[in-house]
Amino acid sequence: MVTSLSAVLRKSDGPFSIEEVTLEEPRPDEVLVRVVAAGMCHTDMLARLPALEALLPAALGHEGAGVVEAVGSQVEGLAVGDHVVLSFDSCGHCSPCLTGRPAYCATFELRNMSGRRVDGSTGARLVDGSEVSARWFGQSSFGQYALTTARNTVKVPSDVPLELLGPLGCGIQTGAGAVLNEMKPGPGNNLAVFGAGAVGLAAVMAAKLSGVREIVAVDVHTSRLDLALELGATRVVNGRDEDVLAQVVGDTGGLDFTFDTTGVGSVMQVAVQALARPGLCVLVGAGQDEFSIAPTALIGRHVTFVYEGSAVPQLFIPELVEHYRNGRFPLDRLVQSYQLADIDRAEADSVSGAVVKPVILIPSPEQQETR
Ligand SMILES: [Zn+2]
Ligand SMILES: [Zn+2]
Known part of the structure; x- marks a missing residue:
């Protein structure tokens, strides 16, 4: 188990609260990622729709970037210390997934919009022991740690700042x-x-x-x-x-x-x-x-x-990183950073249009301990 300081939305019309969320150990096909930064996308605000009330309370965030902290026993191609961008989740074995169209996965909504694993569990609890949705787009990355799957965790080069890369996972x-x-x-x-x-x-x-x-x-x-x-x-x-x-x-x-x-x-x-x-x-x-x-x-x-x-994240995100590195895709021009504690202001600035792409900087667990 790991404890993560995460932004939790408890009420559709309320602010985020920064609270401790306890995440389970990664299952065999899962990855534990220490989040460094996460972009805010308009889709995060869909969680405020009355139609999605069952999702709450929920840890949101679905444009995470960070470092692999632990991998499940069946995960291949990812190792502790890898830099990763988190994207949408997919099953890998339905017809759209097998034909290279994972964005149209038969279980897309279940895996990305329900806040839960396919078996209905969230893998996360609040301090009082109650469940909190923590699988928003297979990640819920507005917090120090995210439990992801090998399918939505994309390895990226370690020489590009993680503080910039999160938005590649969804909006960009x-x-x-x-x-x-x-x-x-x-x-x-x-x-x-x-x-x-x-x-x-x-x-x-x-x-x-x-x-x-x-x-x-x-x-x-x-x-x-x-x-x-x-x-x-x-x-x-x-x-x-x-x-x-x-x-x-x-x-x-x-x-x-x-x-x-x-x-x-x-x-x-x-x-x-x-x-x-x-x-x-x-x-x-x-x-x-x-x-x-x-x-x-x-x-x-x-x-x-x-x-x-219509992307295959494992192919497309590294391609965009390469374009960025070569100056052909100036991603940095869109981004403005906020501290986790200022997440409500980031949301307000995104809704008003004042900021194109807010990115939430997540305090590292070490920083927090020394505070
Ligand atoms: Zn699928
Ligand atoms: Zn999005």
């Missing part, structure tokens, strides 16, 4: 993967991104990497549009303008690819309407909003909702 992988794994654009293509948060800006960087000719970024925050221009957007549009569709299309005649990260019905509608024929619209915004569209608006056009950039 989602945006970059939507472009690199689903759209696969080339020079001569054009692409529009709706919502220039961490996911959208990762898509902008990936589009630039791919040599995309015209990259249009749409957002309501001027600061984000400025950042989008620095990261590779060739044109920006303020989403509050009345003629967003006309501005996005410009003189392209329609875009080859559009990407919606907002989950807002009216925006998703524009993202489809802005497409050329043929054209592909990728949606990732996990909101509750719906949109309707005339069937004929889909002539020659495809719309798909993508989880986790």
Whole structure:
């Protein structure tokens, strides 16, 4: 057993509380990771939805980065001391997993959104002995330790700062993967991104990497549009303008690819309407909003909702690390760090749009003992 100081959400509308969580020893297929830092993603806030109330109390966080502390007896390819990024969990033996599409694992929601193992256990308890959800995306990494599986623990080079890498596990992988794994654009293509948060800006960087000719970024925050221009957007549009569709299309005649990260019905509608024929619209915004569209608006056009950039984390995350190391994927431009004790402020800054990607720095267990 190990005791972890973790951020726990007890009530849907309450703040996080930093408290001691006791984690079980890793099972044969599990890994114990000492978390160094964890990104905050909008999906963490889904835990506040009334529909997910059964999850609470819950340790959240699903963009962890850290160091392997212990491995179960059946775990291969990971050793104590390895630097790792934590991503989404998958089973490894269903049809989507076997065909290299683990983001569509038959047990994706169970493994990532229930806060529990597949057998219903959480592997974690609060000080009073009651259970706490601690398997959020197979990790719950807003705390000193996370119990993960070999499937969602990705080894990364040890010469890249762990304080930066956590967001590769979800948000950045989602945006970059939507472009690199689903759209696969080339020079001569054009692409529009709706919502220039961490996911959208990762898509902008990936589009630039791919040599995309015209990259249009749409957002309501001027600061984000400025950042989008620095990261590779060739044109920006303020989403509050009345003629967003006309501005996005410009003189392209329609875009080859559009990407919606907002989950807002009216925006998703524009993202489809802005497409050329043929054209592909990728949606990732996990909101509750719906949109309707005339069937004929889909002539020659495809719309798909993508989880986790359709990535195989073990292949894709090291690829993104390599791009970062070579200066082609300036991940550091998106990140702002917060101490664990300031996690509520990090969430507020993320919701308001003031910060693109908050990363929570986790106090090491040694630091804490000497306090
Ligand atoms: Zn599976
Ligand atoms: Zn996420």
